[in-house]
Amino acid sequence: MSSTVSGPTFSGPIFSRKAFRLLAIAGLFVVALAVAATVGLLRQPRQYRVDPPVSAALEGLRLMPNGIAGSPPEVYFALGQPYEETAYDLNQGKRLYSWFGCASCHGDGEGGAGPSFLDGWWLYGPSMVSIAASIRDGRPHGMPAFRHKMTIDEIWQLAGYVKAIGAYSAKLTAPSRSDDRQTRPAENRAPAAILFDQGSAPVRRPKQGPSP
Amino acid sequence: MKTAAISLPLLLLLSGCGGVQSALDAHGQTAILLKSLIIFVVATCFVVWIIVMLVLIWSLMRRRDGQAADDRSLHRRITIAVSGAVAATALIISGLTIASFYTTRGLDPARDPDMTIRVRAQQWWWQFIYEDADPAQSFHTANEIHIPVGKAVRVRLESSDVIHSFWVPSLAGKQDLIPGRENVLTLRAERPGVYRGQCAEFCGLQHSHMALFVIAEDEESYRQWASAQRKEGLQPREPEIVAGKALFMARQCAACHTIRGTEASGTTGPDLTHIGSRHTIAAGLLENTRGSLAAWIADPQTLKPGNNMPIVPLSADELRQISAYMDSLK
Numbered sequence: 001m002s003s004t005v006s007g008p009t010f011s012g013p014i015f016s017r018k019a020f021r022l023l024a025i026a027g028l029f030v031v032a033l034a035v036a037a038t039v040g041l042l043r044q045p046r047q048y049r050v051d052p053p054v055s056a057a058l059e060g061l062r063l064m065p066n067g068i069a070g071s072p073p074e075v076y077f078a079l080g081q082p083y084e085e086t087a088y089d090l091n092q093g094k095r096l097y098s099w100f101g102c103a104s105c106h107g108d109g110e111g112g113a114g115p116s117f118l119d120g121w122w123l124y125g126p127s128m129v130s131i132a133a134s135i136r137d138g139r140p141h142g143m144p145a146f147r148h149k150m151t152i153d154e155i156w157q158l159a160g161y162v163k164a165i166g167a168y169s170a171k172l173t174a175p176s177r178s179d180d181r182q183t184r185p186a187e188n189r190a191p192a193a194i195l196f197d198q199g200s201a202p203v204r205r206p207k208q209g210p211s212p
Numbered sequence: 213m214k215t216a217a218i219s220l221p222l223l224l225l226l227s228g229c230g231g232v233q234s235a236l237d238a239h240g241q242t243a244i245l246l247k248s249l250i251i252f253v254v255a256t257c258f259v260v261w262i263i264v265m266l267v268l269i270w271s272l273m274r275r276r277d278g279q280a281a282d283d284r285s286l287h288r289r290i291t292i293a294v295s296g297a298v299a300a301t302a303l304i305i306s307g308l309t310i311a312s313f314y315t316t317r318g319l320d321p322a323r324d325p326d327m328t329i330r331v332r333a334q335q336w337w338w339q340f341i342y343e344d345a346d347p348a349q350s351f352h353t354a355n356e357i358h359i360p361v362g363k364a365v366r367v368r369l370e371s372s373d374v375i376h377s378f379w380v381p382s383l384a385g386k387q388d389l390i391p392g393r394e395n396v397l398t399l400r401a402e403r404p405g406v407y408r409g410q411c412a413e414f415c416g417l418q419h420s421h422m423a424l425f426v427i428a429e430d431e432e433s434y435r436q437w438a439s440a441q442r443k444e445g446l447q448p449r450e451p452e453i454v455a456g457k458a459l460f461m462a463r464q465c466a467a468c469h470t471i472r473g474t475e476a477s478g479t480t481g482p483d484l485t486h487i488g489s490r491h492t493i494a495a496g497l498l499e500n501t502r503g504s505l506a507a508w509i510a511d512p513q514t515l516k517p518g519n520n521m522p523i524v525p526l527s528a529d530e531l532r533q534i535s536a537y538m539d540s541l542k
Contacts (some may be wrong), residue, residue, distance in 0.1 A: 048513040049523065099522055100464070149464050151525045 046088060050153045054079070058152045061129050061136070069125040076128075076156075083160035084128060090187070091175035093161025096154055100146065102162075108183045109165040114142065117166040118184060131159040164188070233381055233408035239428075240383030240407075241364075241400040242319045249315040253308055260304060319385060321396040325366035329357060333369070333376035333389040333411065336418040336519060337482055337495040342438065351441050352470070354482035356490045358427045360434040361404050369395040374416065380409030380426050388413055401428030408496070417518035423496025444473025445485045445541050456537030459530055468521075471541065481521065488542040494519070506535035 050058070057075035064070050076083075083089045097103065105114035115123055124130040124139065135155050138145035146155060161175060164187040174188030238247040330341040340357050344350040359365045369378055371389040378397060379386040382405075387397040401407070411422035429437070448454045457474070460466060466476035472485045487493070490500050494516055498504040510531055512521040526534065 046517075048517055049511055095520075096522065099468075099520070101467070148525065151523050154522060 055152050058156060061133050063129060063133055067124060067133065067139075068130060069127045070129045070133075072127075072129045072132075083156040084163060085173060087173040087175065089157045090161050090164055090173060092154070093157040093159070093164075094175040094187075096150070096158045097161055100149065100158075102158075105142070108178075108180075110184060117162055120166065122166075126163065128156075128159055128163060131162050132156055135159055135162075161187070232406055233410070235381040237382050239401055239403045239405060240380075241402060242384040242398065243382055244402070245315050245318050246385055249312060252311055256304060256308060321366060322364040322398045322400075324364075325398065326360075326363040328366045328368060329359075330368045331370065331378060331389065333371045333373075333378070333415075333422075335373050335416050336411070336422040336516070338422070338424045339482065342441070349442060351438075351472075351485075352483035353441060353486065354490070355423070355492065355495045356425045356427065358429060358434055358437045359399060359401060360431045361401050361428050363400065363431075365399040367397045367399055369397060375413050376411045376415045376422070377413035378409065378424075379412035380407050380424070382407040383409075383426060383428075386412050399426065401426070404428050404430060406491075410496075418495075418516050421495055421497045421516055423492070425491060425496070440489070441486055445471040447473070448537065448540055450536075450540075452533055453537050453540045456533035456535070456540075459526075459534050460537055463524055463526075464522075465524065465534070484538065484541060486541055488539050502535050502539040505538045506531055509534055509538075 054075055057073050060073035060075075062070045062073070083093070105112055106117060109117045111117070111119070115121075122130070124134055132155055134143060135146050135150075135158055136152070137147065150158070164171065164175070165184075167187065171188040174186065177186070235243065235250065236247060238244045328343045330343055332339040332341070338355050340353050340355075342351050342353070367378065367387075369387055369389040370393075371391045373391065375391070376389045377386050378389055380399070383399050383401055384397055387395050389395065405428055407426045407428065409424045409426060411419055413419075415422065448457050460471070461475055466474075466478060468478035468481035470477050470479065470483045470485065472483075476484075487505075488500070492498060493500050493504060493508055494512075497516055498508065508515060509524065509526070511523060512519055513523060
């Protein structure tokens with residue numbers, strides 16, 4: 001072997017100081033991502049069925065005497081208002097919306113035989129309790145009660161989704177995309193001006209619900 | 213103890229080669245062809261591997277004589293060795309290609325099948341429709357089919373949501389089910405038996421719980437089974453089952469499931485007219501017993517998360533009545 005091999009000598013550090021620093025930053029970034037993902041997972045463990053005491057407590061909708069608005073049960077806040085905020089619950093709500101044939105009266109939110117969820121007008125107010133109560137107990141002029149068809153947490157999930165259809169403000173969480181053709185803006189959009197421009201919608205069906 | 217510890221993993225390895233679902237335990241016409249192809253390819257590759265290893269060992273062990281061979285003869289020998297290896301490779305690969313071509317040509321769907329079954333794959337279960345020239349004679353079932361031994365069964369494959377793949381390894385090769393398109397496969401069982409199949413194309417959360425069973429039996433038992441399946445659901449007499457039926461119709465069960473002979477005529481979920489006669493429920497997830505039926509109805513989302521059946525709020529008595537009704541639908 002001749003000793004005249006030329007090329008880099010390997011006496012110094014393999015990486016320059018700058019490269020090492022870059023590598024350290026990248027490594028730190030990856031670790032931070034992993035930690036964030038783990039924390040995210042821990043924060044919201046998936047529960048397919050709520051515990052019986054929780055579901056019993058979720059039944060306690062305290063409505064005002066006229067059936068409009070009221071306050072949700074304390075357990076709803078203790079749970080961290082999941083039905084409006086978590087993507088899983090919103091998505092379950094979306095599945096329930098199609099499973100229970102809501103679209104046959106309410107369309108894809110645009111309404112039909114039943115009121116629209118997009119026009120910014122809620123016959124019984126936009127609060128979760130009202131919507132959950134409408135689903136659970138039904139309302140006059142055609143809204144059936146789903147008390148015996150759905151469990152109470154399903155009703156809350158569906159209420160969360162219905163509220164998200166006509167949301168007044170953008171959300172960070174969203175249900176999954178629709179497979180069908182889009183007929184309206186996505187649920188997590190910022191309020192689409194065009195939907196609300198017509199003003200607080202005319203009450204087209206004066207027989208439905210109390211007049212404003 | 214030690215032998216047990218060693219032999220157990222070996223036994224587990226071997227258990228993959230037999231049983232209700234194995235391409236190496238072939239009992240169908242096309243599966244037998246495919247098995248011979250697999251064995252031919254593996255044997256050829258094994259022989260090639262042995263030869264390569266022998267040559268490698270020989271060249272490693274060979275003693276080098278000190279003086280370098282003269283350039284010219286070395287070059288010639290290398291040329292012969294390399295061109296020989298290249299020629300052998302080309303020969304083997306074309307042999308395998310020809311074998312594969314002729315074997316798979318035999319997998320073409322039969323021209324004049326004895327019967328036809330339509331399959332609609334859904335997330336995550338199999339809908340089977342036995343077609344008949346007379347529409348009154350055709351019937352639906354789910355996740356379990358019976359076929360007569362020795363008959364060519366044309367399987368028309370469709371999907372109603374995403375791409376699935378129909379694979380009963382002991383009877384035939386894989387075939388995809390593609391939305392908006394129909395594929396065809398021929399099943400022909402040469403021996404009676406229960407053959408398990410499963411979805412072989414990732415199709416979502418419960419892809420692994422999308423199994424099916426093919427029960428191949430002699431002509432007579434098949435005919436009995438088919439005529440039993442054509443009948444309408446049994447009219448219950450016991451009070452508990454009568455109550456279960458009333459509940460089934462009153463709650464939303466009937467919106468998705470069909471029980472022929474009753475007002476339940478939903479088409480989203482599996483046909484339940486003869487659910488009690490099937491061996492498993494929920495596409496092979498649970499053995500079909502009254503207990504597992506009740507467990508499934510009580511909480512389908514925990515047993516098979518993501519599936520399309522919602523929890524129905526039922527009291528303990530109602531649950532017992534509905535599962536008794538399901539169990540009675542033989």
